[in-house]
Amino acid sequence: MWPVTAIEVLSQEGTLMVANQSNTLTAKKEFVFNSAAYLLRIGTERAHTLNELLEGLRVVPDSSIFQHMFQTLAEHHYIREGFSNDFAHWAFFSCNETGLAERLAGIDVREYTSIKEMRQRIIQVIEEYVKRNSASADRKALETFYFCSSDTVVIPTTISARNLDDFVDGLRRVSLHSIHYHFINARLRIKLNSNDFSQWLNEELGLGALADKFEAIDIYTSTLNGVRRQMVKLAESESEHARVAA
């Protein structure tokens, strides 16, 4: 039974939403904020040269690729410079191969929906580099690269949202691990070039434009706190706009 002040609204996609008297859209399916915690496992593969890195990349489990491409964004979420992924970092700081580091840093996790595709791309970048710079292939790095992987455990929170205002409140309150889980890691879970937040905003609240703005936030030039602040600002602006329009 809907409240008497409720107005039924159909989004473009046909999803039933409800607008209350203040015109705050209310989704039928709430957004449940989860978080995640990670245990880092040290693998047996290690690399002292670019060729050994290639060998390792071909055989390590998916969880290792995940760790070195995705997790580093959580582990160093307070730094904006230089930490796109562990492979790029190692190529720069330990191998002194700046060109390779830049190419590896250019691999954007947002463009992939499977670890398999990402692994192939990383291998391709290094193979091409080594082919053009054969002397670099077996040059010993300053530090060894240790392939690690993470065991991920999902941790539920008590925070959920059915409308935009509650969603903003949730964004403010959850840990950065939750932001990372929904905004970055989600890409692999939902196999779309998107994230949990954008998907819910679009499908449950019909806020496609806001969803696109969320998606466009650059995770590589912001800290995770910076990403959070941008999302809050965008969502608050949308909410204010809706109030004024009402």
Added chain:
Amino acid sequence: MSKKPVQNTTDPTNDSASLGVAEGKRTESASKVNRVPSSLDTAGLMERRKSPRIATTPPAPDAPPKFDDYGPIVGEAELSEIRYVADTLRGRTVKMVNSTAVGGGVAEILNRLIPLMNELEVPTKWDVITGGNDFFEVTKGFHNALHGEQYELTQAIKDIFLSYNEQNRERMTFDEDVVVIHDPQPANLIKSRGKKGQKWVWRCHIDLSNPHAGVWEFLRPMVEQYDATIWSSPAFTRQVKVPQYLFYPSIDPLSQKNKPIEENYVAKVCDDFGIDRNRPIITQISRFDRLKDPVGVVQAYKMARKYVDCQLVLAGGGASDDPEGAVVLAEVQEAAGGDPDIIILNLPPWSALEINAIQMASDIVIQKSLREGFGLTVTEALWKSKPVIAGAVGGIPTQVIHKLTGMLVHSVEGCAYQIRYLLTHPEFAAQLGRNGREHVRENFLITSNMKRWLLLYQLMLGVAKKEKAA
């Protein structure tokens, strides 16, 4: 002590300042803001340096902090997540065994960790192995050998090790769901594994990257009977047939060494030691050990002094009860050559608060180690938002990420240059300090360690809901 603003607070969400400040822009060092100046004049400071006031008795211990006390430091969301994981383990029990209840980093960690675990209702017992002098001579020999020193491993030595492990096995009970054995001394307690479903974990706190082959091969079969092993760095590991997890060592941000302290106390300690707060302070806190390269630090300081004004504080301990420490202290004093701006302090073991104060007063903290385990003195300095210059050895590069959370060096000359650079670029130095503090907050605090332990128990006991990388 009157209430004054405490130091050691930074806003982790303020990332508006960026690295790479324009060259030549010099502003006041962050350490000098709100700084209470020295109460002594120059002559008074010089006199105090000759006879520093060093506490002769330990201070009263603080009451151990409660779990909720960490909320303002790591955030309530983080505490909630830890509580959630702990709740899933309700009813499960843990035992931790190590070789000593007092002294050393492991005991220090367990003294904090275990009460917190019990507060979260994950009952954790702590047991300590016992042994005669012969046993501890053997384990000390093993410790040095595992760090790469020459050692004659005889059957008699092996028998002593096995015999005391057996005695402890008979004395102790192992009824818990998870048993954690710390370091090699109690490693053979694994023979007590019996209860169905019980999990055994071997936690290695030392660097095994270059061990004595014989000693390692003696220990390896014991280690490979465990269900999992834990290491402080991938570089410290051996190839063993059991899962290896990475747990960074951690500091307690509420311990005497790391808690926020009053600015007045910092000023008092500096006065007690003759440290001039009106001039830049460069500090290395380490025992007097050649592997910490204190003579190298003196040399780097002297090179830097040609360009920038500063004082050097070398604060350490162990010289009183360690013959080698006394020799190294003498070497350092000789290298200092009577320079009045090199302040050498031989501190007693209960100087945590004084060390805290000296670190807080410092403009730069140095850890120019030639070899190092993890290097928790670095963690302490980073937590205090101090720009750190450190040797690229052991676990230090895990903490000091070059040009992001500190500066890594490989030589006396490199250290000297970074001293000059950081003293003349205080905004860049301050950003390093901010990044360093966040790096510690994320990875090297005791709450992070609690989470890792709880997650490990969850996974090992089959309670956790693991998520697959898609």
